[in-house]
Amino acid sequence: MGAASRRLGRPELLAAVDAGARQAQREEVGIKAVLAAGLRGDGTYVDIGTNRGQVLREAVRIAPRGRHMAFEPIPALAAAVAHEFPDVDCRCKALGARPESAEFCYYRELDGWSGLRRRPEISDSRGKPELITVEVSTLDAELAGISPTVVKIDVEGAENAVLEGASEVLTRARPLIIFEHVYEAAALYGTQPGAPWDTLTELGYEIFSVTGDGPFGRSDFAAGGAVVNWLATPVASPASPTGD
Numbered sequence: 001m002g003a004a005s006r007r008l009g010r011p012e013l014l015a016a017v018d019a020g021a022r023q024a025q026r027e028e029v030g031i032k033a034v035l036a037a038g039l040r041g042d043g044t045y046v047d048i049g050t051n052r053g054q055v056l057r058e059a060v061r062i063a064p065r066g067r068h069m070a071f072e073p074i075p076a077l078a079a080a081v082a083h084e085f086p087d088v089d090c091r092c093k094a095l096g097a098r099p100e101s102a103e104f105c106y107y108r109e110l111d112g113w114s115g116l117r118r119r120p121e122i123s124d125s126r127g128k129p130e131l132i133t134v135e136v137s138t139l140d141a142e143l144a145g146i147s148p149t150v151v152k153i154d155v156e157g158a159e160n161a162v163l164e165g166a167s168e169v170l171t172r173a174r175p176l177i178i179f180e181h182v183y184e185a186a187a188l189y190g191t192q193p194g195a196p197w198d199t200l201t202e203l204g205y206e207i208f209s210v211t212g213d214g215p216f217g218r219s220d221f222a223a224g225g226a227v228v229n230w231l232a233t234p235v236a237s238p239a240s241p242t243g244d
Contacts, residue, residue: 020226027229030210031178032058034231035150038176039063043149046175047071048095048139048162051112053081055152055178060085066149071095071142073134074106074114095155096136097164104134115156117188138165147173157185163199170203177232178210183224194222196230205232 035058039045043066045059050072059068070090072078078092094104094116105118107127113119116136118129139151139162148169153159159179163170170177181196197207197218207221208214210229221230 023226024228026211027209027227030212030231031055031152031229034176034178034210035059035062038150039066040149042066044068044147046139046143046148046151048152049154049156050081050090051077051154053084055154056081056085056088059150059152060088067146069142069146069148073104073136074111074132077111091142092135093142094134094136094158095139095142095162095165096158097138097161098136099138099141100136101133102136104132106130106132113156115185116158117156119156119185119188140166140168143169143173148175149173150176150178153177153179155180157182157188157191160186160191160195160199161189163196163203167203170205174204174234176234177205178229179232180229181224182228183222194218197221200232204235206235207232 035045039059039062041063043063045063045066045068047056047059047070050056050070053070056068056070068088070081070085070088071093072081072090073092073094075092078090081088082090094102102116104114104116106114107122107129109126109128110122113122113127153162155162159181179196183193186195197216200207206215208216208231209227210231
């Protein structure tokens with residue numbers, strides 16, 4: 001069914017029989033809805049972990065007059081994104097909590113799983129890993145004077161570090177934040193369960209699933225369930241964490 005779904009370009013066929021595929025399809029629709037509601041034709045979109053521009057493409061379509069930025073540390077992918085989207089400010093960098101030079105695991109056969117940590121479930125024969133050195137910056141440093149409307153973070157477990165390096169921008173601009181978070185990936189970075197919830201709550205955000213469920217308290221967020229992509233929305237003023 002999976003092969004037929006891909007061959008025919010009909011993801012709904014697999015989603016009809018597979019709960020994981022069904023959840024992924026719901027989240028893809030949710031992300032598009034957040035972009036459509038948030039960008040409104042001329043908003044500023046920031047894509048962290050752009051890969052091949054799958055979500056960036058939607059943002060450019062929805063907000064053709066907007067100022068858009070893309071961060072992709074794999075040189076070949078960054079070059080391809082810059083070529084396809086000449087009006088997007090594409091920067092070949094990873095983002096984190098502090099500026100540094102770091103080793104990055106680039107899976108040549110599974111580039112969407114690449115990151116600053118190796119994934120133990122990806123064998124060398126399956127992923128064809130190549131260790132490269134990348135520049136790591138912070139969102140605060142890169143967006144000085146720029147106020148994003150929507151920020152998307154897909155960094156294979158390093159999302160809390162990205163948020164820690166974005167406190168000035170998030171406090172000043174109050175963008176919507178779409179972020180991928182699966183605890184098993186975040187644990188590779190030493191991230192404790194619920195850490196992104198803590199970071200975002202301290203910055204005055206509420207957490208929903210990107211499909212609209214929530215808001216999530218800390219324990220429910222940490223439990224995760226089937227949710228992969230989350231949405232953080234700014235509240236009127238920062239509030240102290242309440243747990244649940």
